[in-house]
Amino acid sequence: MSSQQFTTRALCRSVVFAGCIMAWPAGAAELEATSPPNVAEATSAATVEQMAAQPTTAEPALTTASITPSVILAPDEQAPPSAATEAPQPAVASADRTEILDECPVIDVCVDRYLWALYERAPKLDKIRETERRVVTVKRKGRMVKVTRSFTKLVDNDFTWKDPKAADRVGRTMMEYVIGGMDRGFKLKLFHALHAAEQAGLCPGITSAFRDDYRQEIASGLKAATNRSYHGGSLRGGYGHGLAADIVSVNGATRAQRWVATEQLWKWVDANGRSFGVGRPYLDRDPPHVGPVDGEEYAKHRGPAVKVAAAETRKHKRLAARQDHPAAKRAKAVRASALGTRRTG
Incomplete structure (x- = not known):
């Protein structure tokens, strides 16, 4: 081999070797993109995920699930009741209100408390x-x-001061004086009537209940004689025999609003009170005044006999006026003729 040929072959080998070096990175990248993933690495990653998903015995994991209302769990899968549901607290009425009469251990005490609550919340105006x-x-x-x-x-x-003064005068508490002075039978009827009115959406209140002679004496406005009041006058039996109460509505922020609500309460009493044994004897003359429908006061002013007697009285007056009309005309004619005779004579 001549020196010239040796030099040519050496040069060719250098060129080929350099071309292979330049082409290797692109081939390696293409091979990495098309080759399948390493089986060992995939297996290792799956093992790590399974270990993370499985709960350990030392520290159990808490899991929650969204269950639709239609899904019924087995008895062993149902969650145990909480402390709040194991011993539910009974519904307790307020200290001054009796919602269910049957649950009251002492009827008289609960009735007095209920009526006293209605008295306390009513403005004395x-x-x-x-x-x-x-x-x-x-x-x-x-x-x-x-x-x-x-x-x-x-x-x-404002007559707020009157009942306290009368109660202090006889040495009784306000509740003992105002509510305790009423007749027991009337208190039960009043309780049932006002409780039903409250259930009907009205807001009854009591402005006045028992009144003795002194309390009646200092009362103002339209009132009965001092000792004849059915609220508890001495001629009606006195303390423990009060057969009247004054009721209004406490519904409304202003006095005008309360007046409208009060008229609705009175209309409700007129329509439903007799079924509870309570009615208004005087209607427009003393509208807040209520009493037992089987009592003397109601029978005297609203009883059937009174209505019949009043109707008969009006009828007799009309008939008398009709009968007197021709006689009056004749008397007028006679007087006119007599006057004319004197003038001409």
């Missing part, structure tokens, strides 16, 4: 008529003269 006399100047027979005239106006009256 009223409007009374006040008469004021003023000297005014008027024109009479062409001259200006001064005369005294009476003017009547309605003013607010």
Whole structure:
């Protein structure tokens, strides 16, 4: 081999070797992309995931599941009841309210507490008529003269102080005086009626219950004689025999709103009170006043005999007016003719 040939072959080997070195990175990358994953690495990764998913005995894992309401668990899969559901607390009424009469151990005590609660929540406000006399100047027979005239106006009256003063006067607590002074049978009827009204969505309140002679004496507005009041006057039996109470509604933020609600309460009593033995004897003349329908007061003012007697009285008056009308016309004609005769004579 000549020196020239040796040099040519050496040069070719260098070129081929350099080309192989340059082509290797691209081939290696292509081979890595097309080759399957390493089986050992996949097996190791799966093992790690399984170990992480399995709970260890030393520290159990808590798992939650979303269960639809239609799924019924087996008895052994149901969760044990919590402390709150194991011993449910019974519904307890407030200290001054009896919701269920059958659960009351002592009827009289619970009735008194209920009626006392209605008394406490009712505002003791009223409007009374006040008469004021003023000297005014008027024109009479062409001259200006001064005369005294009476003017009547309605003013607010707060009588909250009256019952405490009357109770203190006889040495009783407010509850003993106001509620304890009523007749027991009437208290039961009033309890059932006002409790039913409250269940019907009304908000009854009691402004006045028992009143003795002294309390009746300091009462204002339309009232009975001092000792004749059915609230508990001495002629009606006194303490323990009160057969009347005044009721209003406490529903409403303003006095006007409470007045509208009160009229609704009175209408409810008129429509439903007789079934409980309670009614309003005086209606428009003393609308808050309620009493037993089988009592003397109600029978005297609202009984069937009273209605029949009043109707008969009105009928007789109408008949008398009709009968007197022709006689009055004849008497007028006679007087006119007599007067004409005297003038012509």
